[in-house]
Amino acid sequence: MNTGQEPRVVSGLEGVLACGSSVCFIDGPAGTLLYRGYEIGDFVEEAAFLDVAWLLWHGDWPTAAESARFAAAVTAHRALPPAVAEYLAGAPMATANPMAVVRTAVSMLGADDPSADDLSAAAVTAKATALLGLLPTVVAAMSRLTRFQEPVAPDPDLDHAANFGYMLTGQRPAARAAHALNAALNTYAEHELNASTFAARTTVGTLSDYYSAVVSAIGAVKGSLHGGAVDDAMGVFAEIGAPEGVAGFAAAALEARRKVPGFGHRVYRTRDPRAAAMDRLAGELGAAAGEPEWHDIATGLERELKERKGLNANVDYYSALVLHHLGFPLKMFTSFIVTSRVAGWTAHILEQYADNRLIRPRSLYQGPAARPYPPD
Secondary structure, three states: OOOOOOOOOOHHHOOOOOOOOOOEEEEOOOOEEEEOOEEHHHHOOOOOHHHHHHHHHHOOOOOHHHHHHHHHHHHOOOOOOHHHHHHHHHOOOOOOOHHHHHHHHHHHHHHOOOOOOOOOHHHHHHHHHHHHHHHHHHHHHHHHHHOOOOOOOOOOOOOHHHHHHHHHHOOOOOHHHHHHHHHHHHHOOOOOOOHHHHHHHHHHHOOOOHHHHHHHHHHHHOOOOOOOHHHHHHHHHHHHOOHHHHHHHHHHHHHOOOOOOOEOOOOOOOOOOOHHHHHHHHHHHHHHOOOHHHHHHHHHHHHHHHHHHOOOEOHHHHHHHHHHHHOOOHHHHHHHHHHHHHHHHHHHHHHHHHOOOOOOOOOOOOOOOOOOOOOO
16 A cells, blocks of 8 residues: 555664564563563562463463472473484584574474474473473583583472583582572563564464474574673673773773673663673672672673763673573573573464464565666
């Protein structure tokens, strides 16, 4: 329909409303993030991650009986299938991007699932439940293999976060570490229509299968402008090296117009609401590990860039320190996000299937006008 207005491209689709959703609400100017109406700061350190996944999938918190049944179902799917275990053992972990390895593992699971093309809500939820249990085992095994260590089998007596930490380090985690890992999982579980979630919804919008959607999402979150930023943030702290180097680094970075990882966000205009809990936990974990200087560097740099340029820290900034203290290798930070964000991806996948319309935007053509063939 001709409206009389010139067509306009919105670069990066910024601010474009692509769908309706009841999963997540963000108020960027106010720095507000709600999961199904619940403010993240109210539950990020209190709720079990599997209860948060249930909330995202079903719309509200589980009852005690539902929580126990769901945790048991997830726990039942922790063990690596033999084919995936063999693949991980032979993957070139020294040279491959870990996100490519995770992506391939999920593809293998889809290829081996005879129900992969069953798009019913019950079947998708069953597949998602299994993947929620399995992905921490995949990522923990990869983390150990990168350090030339044997993978650790899951412990069915441990809860989801504690088991993840155990498989990662080979030791039952202290209560503080298990608490922090659970909070990190909650922090990354969902974030509205970000690039990876949009990729997942676009994929199932074609009525493709659940595994394909997750693979699409992993491909998107791999990028340095999305989940990959958490790796880069830790690199900055290592580059600074000591708290007394913060002021000089900040001045040089601003003079060179260097983009500092962990600062700024497409949506938020204030400090990322997910950063608060990660900031506190990074300080606690660093003090317990005898490495308080990492948190001192981070808080100092945040203060410098806020005062000098009005820049705000995002979720990846302090999460990098939390993951470091929990024992994740630097190259595995982004892969950790997959183990959490699969909960949010699944909520959006279920929502898209339930009220689907093919996602098919248009482009503004800027090439040559129609011309004859063959050319002169």
